[in-house]
Amino acid sequence: MVVQDRRGGAVTLAVACGTGLAVGLLATGCSPDGAAAEDQAPPGRGAAVSEVQRSADALVRAGTARVRTAMETASGGTRVAIRGTGIYDFRTAGGRLRVVLPDPAGKPREGHQPITEILAPGALYMKNRGAGVPADKWVRVATASLDDGNLVTGGVTDPLTAAELLRGARKVTYRGAGRLGGARVRHYRGTTDIRTAARAASPRSRPALVAAEKGFTTDMVPFDAYLDDAGRVRKVRERFQFANGAPQGALVTSTTELSGFGVKARRVALPERSAIYAGRIASATP
Numbered sequence: 001m002v003v004q005d006r007r008g009g010a011v012t013l014a015v016a017c018g019t020g021l022a023v024g025l026l027a028t029g030c031s032p033d034g035a036a037a038e039d040q041a042p043p044g045r046g047a048a049v050s051e052v053q054r055s056a057d058a059l060v061r062a063g064t065a066r067v068r069t070a071m072e073t074a075s076g077g078t079r080v081a082i083r084g085t086g087i088y089d090f091r092t093a094g095g096r097l098r099v100v101l102p103d104p105a106g107k108p109r110e111g112h113q114p115i116t117e118i119l120a121p122g123a124l125y126m127k128n129r130g131a132g133v134p135a136d137k138w139v140r141v142a143t144a145s146l147d148d149g150n151l152v153t154g155g156v157t158d159p160l161t162a163a164e165l166l167r168g169a170r171k172v173t174y175r176g177a178g179r180l181g182g183a184r185v186r187h188y189r190g191t192t193d194i195r196t197a198a199r200a201a202s203p204r205s206r207p208a209l210v211a212a213e214k215g216f217t218t219d220m221v222p223f224d225a226y227l228d229d230a231g232r233v234r235k236v237r238e239r240f241q242f243a244n245g246a247p248q249g250a251l252v253t254s255t256t257e258l259s260g261f262g263v264k265a266r267r268v269a270l271p272e273r274s275a276i277y278a279g280r281i282a283s284a285t286p
Helices: 045-053 055-062 159-168 194-200 206-212
Strands: 002-004 010-012 015-017 020-022 064-075 078-089 094-100 115-120 123-127 138-142 169-180 183-193 220-228 233-242 250-259
Touching (some): 045 169, 045 183, 045 220, 055 064, 055 159, 055 220, 064 094, 064 159, 078 115, 159 169, 159 194, 159 233, 159 250, 169 220, 183 194
Antiparallel strands (some): 015 020, 064 078, 094 115, 115 123, 123 138, 183 220, 220 233, 233 250
């Protein structure tokens, strides 16, 4: 799918699927695990904004986490979702995820191996990408070269970048407490400004967020964030709006869930140069 950014340029949201590409993704409902709300003193508006803005720092202190992602796109009455699982290290800003591409009915696509994605500072590596790429080769993409900074293009939002985006949070409201994955969480809702987040981000995430300033209809990104008692993100849902010529544009929602903080994570080795595919990559849609 090709959409237009607010400057009139084209943005392609795609992940390879067979010989074609499967596009973006948007939110799966994000309420805490159906648990009853717990009594907590609601934070003041300033405290809520500050806690959300500092959540990326809390993740770096936590080190590692298990990750579940969901990205769903809604455009022209059609919804397509892509899901991923893996382990991420916030200290090194790297991780390895298994990404499953569904068919339009939402079921795993038959005959297609899951995509392996390696997330690293400044780069995204994909294996089993399809679209004419040999099965034993990796595709490398420089995230700063993408108009959205890879917030949605790869079908997975880098977990650290998703949290760093919250550094631009404003107009945050406290929506109540509950439990998520067994942990007590506080639910915050608000909007975050990509430009402000880019200025406040760590050096590892800043280039991607600077690039993302030009990829969306607006710099303002609505979000729902669920933080635990340590200030760590347990779940964050961010909604991105593109203008693709349709009256309502294309809406892409990225949801990231984190658990198992401190889980043992093996060092992720980047592919050797000889394993990187250097040929032309097809960009046809399925």
